[in-house]
Amino acid sequence: MSEAQTGTVVTADEAEAQRRGLMLVLSSPSGAGKSTIARQLLEQESNLKLSISVTTRPRRSSEIDGVHYHFITRERFEQMRDRNELLEWAEVHGNYYGTPSDPVEEALSQGQDVLFDIDIQGTFQLYEAVRPDVVSVFILPPSIAEMKSRLHRRAEDTPDVIQRRLKTAVGEMKHWSKYDYVIVNEDLQRAYDGARSILRAERLRRERCPAIGTFIEGMVEDLRRETDGA
Numbered sequence: 001m002s003e004a005q006t007g008t009v010v011t012a013d014e015a016e017a018q019r020r021g022l023m024l025v026l027s028s029p030s031g032a033g034k035s036t037i038a039r040q041l042l043e044q045e046s047n048l049k050l051s052i053s054v055t056t057r058p059r060r061s062s063e064i065d066g067v068h069y070h071f072i073t074r075e076r077f078e079q080m081r082d083r084n085e086l087l088e089w090a091e092v093h094g095n096y097y098g099t100p101s102d103p104v105e106e107a108l109s110q111g112q113d114v115l116f117d118i119d120i121q122g123t124f125q126l127y128e129a130v131r132p133d134v135v136s137v138f139i140l141p142p143s144i145a146e147m148k149s150r151l152h153r154r155a156e157d158t159p160d161v162i163q164r165r166l167k168t169a170v171g172e173m174k175h176w177s178k179y180d181y182v183i184v185n186e187d188l189q190r191a192y193d194g195a196r197s198i199l200r201a202e203r204l205r206r207e208r209c210p211a212i213g214t215f216i217e218g219m220v221e222d223l224r225r226e227t228d229g230a
């Protein structure tokens with residue numbers, strides 16, 4: 001640090017450390033590759049954690065309770081919803097899904113970014129509740145044929161369920177323009193790079209770093225002192 005900077009009350013690192021976390025919302029129709037992109041982001045970005053939703057959907061064999069979702073009963077879900085313990089919630093394919101508020105607020109206030117894998121209804125509720133914290137990304141498959149083939153390759157759902165997911169996708173895709181960013185997942189690496197660039201740029205937004213103003217004021221003060229003395 002130069003002598004002229006001794007008057008600075010906040011350093012650049014301190015200003016960054018005081019940043020409020022952001023909410024990175026990834027939505028997409030099933031089979032667009034959203035889960036893979038989400039998993040890679042969580043592996044590569046140390047300051048990013050997943051918001052673990054509560055759901056009444058039965059657990060798939062590949063899923064772990066408390067890691068992918070908190071699997072709960074309808075009664076428990078309704079209780080949480082009625083006590084306003086959910087930041088947003090929705091009924092998707094006949095099951096309830098919701099985001100518990102407390103872990104999210106705690107992470108954001110500690111400057112940690114939170115990743116959400118939620119549907120369109122949930123995204124719009126977040127817009128109403130906490131728009132400045134939300135960065136929304138809509139991920140699309142390169143074609144319907146590719147989307148169908150990914151769903152079948154995944155072999156996690158019955159043909160009936162796949163058909164229902166495709167039907168839901170028609171309604172969802174119409175909302176693409178309400179998202180901040182759109183990524184067409186033709187090539188997974190490129191789609192992932194896009195998502196990571198969005199996260200990194202959004203972290204630098206002036207509004208998320210209120211302390212940066214104090215840092216700059218300190219520098220301006222230092223500069224004034226130096227030029228006054230010259």
Ligand code: 5GP
Pocket residue numbers: 027028053054057088089090092097098099117118119120121122123
């Ligand atoms: P899946 O059953 O395939 O895990 O999820 C079905 C849909 O529910 C996906 O579009 C997923 O993004 C959405 N979803 C998962 N958790 C939540 C949540 O907490 N809130 C909302 N609104 N949607 C969710």
